Amino acid sequence: MNQGKESRYMQSTKVKERIYLSSPHMSEEGYEMQYIKEAFDTNWIAPLGENVNEFEKELAELVGSKAAAALSSGTAAIHLALKAAGVGEGDIVFCPTLTFSATVNPVIYQNATPVFIDSDYETWNISPNALEEAFEKYPQVKAVIVVHLYGLSADMDKIMEICKKHNVAVIEDAAESLGTYYKGKHTGSIGDYGIFSFNGNKIITTSGGGMLVSNNEGKIAKARFWATQSRDQTRHYQHSELGFNYRMSNVVAGIGRGQLKVLEDRVVKKRYIVDFYKRELGGLEGVEFMPSNEWDEPNYWLSCMTLTGNVRPIDIMEVLEGENIESRPVWKPMHLQPYFEKYDFVGSDVSENLFENGICLPSDTKMTEEDLWRVIKTIKRLWLE
Numbered sequence: 001m002n003q004g005k006e007s008r009y010m011q012s013t014k015v016k017e018r019i020y021l022s023s024p025h026m027s028e029e030g031y032e033m034q035y036i037k038e039a040f041d042t043n044w045i046a047p048l049g050e051n052v053n054e055f056e057k058e059l060a061e062l063v064g065s066k067a068a069a070a071l072s073s074g075t076a077a078i079h080l081a082l083k084a085a086g087v088g089e090g091d092i093v094f095c096p097t098l099t100f101s102a103t104v105n106p107v108i109y110q111n112a113t114p115v116f117i118d119s120d121y122e123t124w125n126i127s128p129n130a131l132e133e134a135f136e137k138y139p140q141v142k143a144v145i146v147v148h149l150y151g152l153s154a155d156m157d158k159i160m161e162i163c164k165k166h167n168v169a170v171i172e173d174a175a176e177s178l179g180t181y182y183k184g185k186h187t188g189s190i191g192d193y194g195i196f197s198f199n200g201n202k203i204i205t206t207s208g209g210g211m212l213v214s215n216n217e218g219k220i221a222k223a224r225f226w227a228t229q230s231r232d233q234t235r236h237y238q239h240s241e242l243g244f245n246y247r248m249s250n251v252v253a254g255i256g257r258g259q260l261k262v263l264e265d266r267v268v269k270k271r272y273i274v275d276f277y278k279r280e281l282g283g284l285e286g287v288e289f290m291p292s293n294e295w296d297e298p299n300y301w302l303s304c305m306t307l308t309g310n311v312r313p314i315d316i317m318e319v320l321e322g323e324n325i326e327s328r329p330v331w332k333p334m335h336l337q338p339y340f341e342k343y344d345f346v347g348s349d350v351s352e353n354l355f356e357n358g359i360c361l362p363s364d365t366k367m368t369e370e371d372l373w374r375v376i377k378t379i380k381r382l383w384l385e
Contacts, residue, residue, distance in 0.1 A: 018324050055253040126154055
């Protein structure tokens with residue numbers, strides 16, 4: 001093979017740079033390293049320290065809650081929220097079916113029983129109508145978990161009205177919606193408890209971690225107690241309650257403090273990405289994008305669309321995979337999952353339709369305009385074949 005042919009061969013077989021669905025994005029200013037260095041310099045490499053205290057304070061102030069507990073994951077935050085709400089063995093907890101399993105797993109940790117509620121097309125989140133129907137069937141519910149899916153706000157006024165009427169605690173799973181507003185209020189700050197996730201794929205990340213927020217400062221103090229192995233305030237090690245190893249490390253909290261400084265920039269970029277997709281793909285036959293409402297200011301954590309024509313979600317996923325571009329289906333409803341299918345479901349087929357017809361497009365905040373055009377051109381090929 002001569003040099004010219006070899007060069008062309010190498011170019012044609014070179015693996016294209018990966019475009020991710022949503023990957024960690026540290027600040028260009030290096031804010032995170034400043035706080036990490038401070039933790040090392042002061043030798044606070046533990047689940048306590050100034051970064052932990054300040055991260056709790058800064059996040060609570062940002063979302064408008066009175067108190068916060070920095071924890072090891074969003075799942076841990078849901079677990080402690082359920083415990084704080086008094087959920088225990090045999091209790092019923094309403095959960096949206098269209099979500100990730102981390103929303104529901106803590107219900108099982110508490111030996112409680114989940115009942116799954118369908119979505120609506122207006123929000124992709126828990127349907128107020130289906131929620132009302134569920135209360136008629138199960139009036140003895142202990143708590144309701146509301147998810148703000150993909151950064152879209154649930155219809156909180158209707159949901160809160162229903163839940164207050166039945167006197168049940170509301171836990172907002174805002175793992176995907178930090179930076180989203182519902183009628184001017186941060187999601188996660190409207191119910192009795194709010195939880196946030198800082199997993200590697202979230203809009204800001206600490207590599208892993210979560211936060212529990214509430215206006216009930218006593219409940220947050222209790223959550224911190226449980227999260228540090230429920231160690232009583234005695235000279236010796238004494239435990240009067242079951243504890244958990246759920247506290248966030250001071251190093252991880254430093255990353256979070258730095259990431260908070262760029263949250264607004266990340267939301268701006270996420271909105272730019274979804275607007276780009278809408279402009280370039282919205283006119284294709286059978287394509288419809290995630291809903292928007294006048295009261296909702298989403299962070300658009302992931303850009304999602306549904307397909308009703310000949311091109312199916314799997315077609316797009318496969319053609320993107322061929323170009324080393326990551327995408328994925330919309331969440332498979334919990335009531336269709338092998339582990340959870342034994343639990344009751346209230347609703348119709350909205351969540352199933354969204355799963356069958358939905359796709360999450362690359363929404364990485366490090367994507368360039370060139371990357372976006374690469375995604376667009378790859379997808380459009382399917383409509384030209």
